[in-house]
Amino acid sequence: MRGRAFVFGDEINTDLITPSDYFGESFDVMAEHVFEPIRPEFTDEFEPGDIVVAGSHFGSGSSRESAAAALQAAGVGVVVAESFSRIFYRNSIAWGLPVVSCPGVTDFVADGDEIEVDLDEGRVRNCDTGEEGSCESIPEEIQEVFEVGGLREHYRRHPEGLKTD
Amino acid sequence: MGSTIAEKILADAAGVETAEPGDHLVCDVDMAMSHDLGTEGVIGHLEEMGVEEVWDPSRIVCPMDHVAPSHTIEDANQKSRIREFVEEQGIENFYEVGTGICHEVLVENGHVRPGELLVGTDSHTTSHGAFGAAGTGIGHTDMAYVYATGQTWFRVPETIRFDVDGEFGDAVDAKDLILHIAGTYGTDVARYKAIEYTGPAIERLSLDDRFVLSNMSIELGAKFGFTPIDEKVTEYVDSRTDEPYTPRHADPDAEYLETYRLDASDLQPKVATPHKVANVVDVDDVEGTELDQVFVGSCTNGKYEDLLAAAEVLEGNEVADGTRFIITPASREIYSRADEAGLVRVFNEAGAVVTNSTCGACIGMGMGVLGDDEVCLAAQNRNFQGRMGSDSSDIYLSSPRTAAASAITGRITDPREV
Numbered sequence: 001m002r003g004r005a006f007v008f009g010d011e012i013n014t015d016l017i018t019p020s021d022y023f024g025e026s027f028d029v030m031a032e033h034v035f036e037p038i039r040p041e042f043t044d045e046f047e048p049g050d051i052v053v054a055g056s057h058f059g060s061g062s063s064r065e066s067a068a069a070a071l072q073a074a075g076v077g078v079v080v081a082e083s084f085s086r087i088f089y090r091n092s093i094a095w096g097l098p099v100v101s102c103p104g105v106t107d108f109v110a111d112g113d114e115i116e117v118d119l120d121e122g123r124v125r126n127c128d129t130g131e132e133g134s135c136e137s138i139p140e141e142i143q144e145v146f147e148v149g150g151l152r153e154h155y156r157r158h159p160e161g162l163k164t165d
Numbered sequence: 166m167g168s169t170i171a172e173k174i175l176a177d178a179a180g181v182e183t184a185e186p187g188d189h190l191v192c193d194v195d196m197a198m199s200h201d202l203g204t205e206g207v208i209g210h211l212e213e214m215g216v217e218e219v220w221d222p223s224r225i226v227c228p229m230d231h232v233a234p235s236h237t238i239e240d241a242n243q244k245s246r247i248r249e250f251v252e253e254q255g256i257e258n259f260y261e262v263g264t265g266i267c268h269e270v271l272v273e274n275g276h277v278r279p280g281e282l283l284v285g286t287d288s289h290t291t292s293h294g295a296f297g298a299a300g301t302g303i304g305h306t307d308m309a310y311v312y313a314t315g316q317t318w319f320r321v322p323e324t325i326r327f328d329v330d331g332e333f334g335d336a337v338d339a340k341d342l343i344l345h346i347a348g349t350y351g352t353d354v355a356r357y358k359a360i361e362y363t364g365p366a367i368e369r370l371s372l373d374d375r376f377v378l379s380n381m382s383i384e385l386g387a388k389f390g391f392t393p394i395d396e397k398v399t400e401y402v403d404s405r406t407d408e409p410y411t412p413r414h415a416d417p418d419a420e421y422l423e424t425y426r427l428d429a430s431d432l433q434p435k436v437a438t439p440h441k442v443a444n445v446v447d448v449d450d451v452e453g454t455e456l457d458q459v460f461v462g463s464c465t466n467g468k469y470e471d472l473l474a475a476a477e478v479l480e481g482n483e484v485a486d487g488t489r490f491i492i493t494p495a496s497r498e499i500y501s502r503a504d505e506a507g508l509v510r511v512f513n514e515a516g517a518v519v520t521n522s523t524c525g526a527c528i529g530m531g532m533g534v535l536g537d538d539e540v541c542l543a544a545q546n547r548n549f550q551g552r553m554g555s556d557s558s559d560i561y562l563s564s565p566r567t568a569a570a571s572a573i574t575g576r577i578t579d580p581r582e583v
Contacts, residue, residue, distance in 0.1 A: 065304030
């Protein structure tokens with residue numbers, strides 16, 4: 001995956017990703033307002049496939065999955081963060097939105113840089129500077145959920161439930 | 166090597182002998198909860214998944230608490246849809262508007278039992294660690310999957326420990342301890358991890374106070390937050406349910422990723438300043454900050470003892486001109502108890518507003534919304550920008566005691582000075 005990086009800081013909570021003003025709206029409507037309180041110009045500048053880069057504990061706060069769903073609806077290719085809140089991480093897997101932790105990513109990626117994320121190799125590369133970092137891949141045991149496009153599709157294919165072996 | 170509480174409960178739920186941090190397990194859930202804001206999303210996903218019958222209606226609990234009573238037509242229609250769903254599915258554990266805030270309702274009605282795995286569509290489901298249950302928040306899609314199959318996946322977390330010695334000082338409460346922890350160690354300290362709060366100071370705390378620690382464990386990023394599983398817990402649980410359960414305790418040789426040692430005697434009343442729970446200072450540092458609104462309530466601080474502490478401070482005083490004081494008991498049961506004990510009268514006579522049980526003010530979706538540039542001191546769990554209303558409003562967090570003292574003066578006030 002290759003795209004332009006939109007870089008955010010630490011502790012970007014779900015109220016900042018999907019403001020409560022749009023609660024009850026569809027995810028497509030929420031997608032038009034993601035990050036509005038902290039970066040109102042985001043949705044004008046962002047193009048599908050671009051990449052969200054963030055600091056630590058991205059997606060903290062409420063368990064509402066609108067944050068993951070709206071980012072996916074907005075066309076975010078992948079979210080690369082120093083670390084994620086666990087509920088946001090789970091919701092992203094459930095929706096099939098790629099999320100990878102890459103410690104140190106905000107040290108070598110600046111806003112507007114072209115970056116490439118290789119999920120299989122576990123690598124993030126800054127195409128402008130050549131700098132690289134390694135990222136944790138999605139755990140093998142839940143890879144299948146992610147690959148089929150999320151938990152609902154997984155259920156349709158495997159109504160007998162999840163398996164670990 | 167021994168196991169922590171989280172490792173034991175997750176191993177039990179997955180039907181395996183032992184669980185190690187980092188293992189991914191598929192677990193059978195004991196109880197699942199979705200509230201009014203969560204259930205409609207879950208219903209939509211279930212329809213898309215083609216699920217006609219939920220896995221076990223007796224293990225599903227639906228409390229109507231977040232927007233309660235409804236104040237938009239859209240919300241009223243949403244609740245009607247939820248009522249139809251619980252009827253169709255035979256879900257008997259449905260709690261109507263006014264019963265109380267989900268986490269409190271679950272506890273009062275015996276749905277929380279030591280040793281069990283409990284998931285909810287609310288991040289503060291960690292609260293149930295105060296009753297020995299591994300409680301944690303999940304999203305609507307994850308919950309739809311639970312409603313369909315009774316299963317969900319977990320990465321077994323590492324466990325960290327806050328071992329607290331000493332005595333809590335005058336006007337210092339569990340809320341001050343958890344704010345101190347957030348301020349000192351950061352809201353990332355327990356990310357993906359379980360917490361066990363241990364030590365003599367924690368053991369002496371009441372269940373209401375322990376609940377605050379488990380509840381706000383999510384503010385430290387935690388998956389679970391356990392306080393001691395002792396007689397206080399089992400006596401309470403036994404008074405609420407006849408269902409059998411097996412408490413799970415940590416082994417003496419369990420392995421902890423980190424143990425942080427603290428002394429409760431060193432604590433002062435604390436305040437978290439806007440817009441992060443980790444922006445914690447001593448109350449003295451922000452004393453005098455002018456307040457438009459003061460709030461005591463939410464799943465964190467709407468317990469009986471919270472109301473009692475507020476009433477003790479407020480008795481014989483009046484809420485300052487220019488300041489509103491809103492008080493929300495966490496459940497109807499707590500409201501009744503506060504009424505019988507004369508607390509409601511104290512609040513009324515002081516000029517405070519006592520509301521029905523709801524999440525309203527805390528989430529900016531009901532009575533108590535903040536206008537532009539307004540400042541609120543709230544005994545609740547979060548002070549994120551815009552949470553209680555306008556993006557330009559400011560939320561400070563404190564204990565109910567500090568909140569009540571501040572309501573009297575209209576400014577952030579050290580409760581030891583009132």
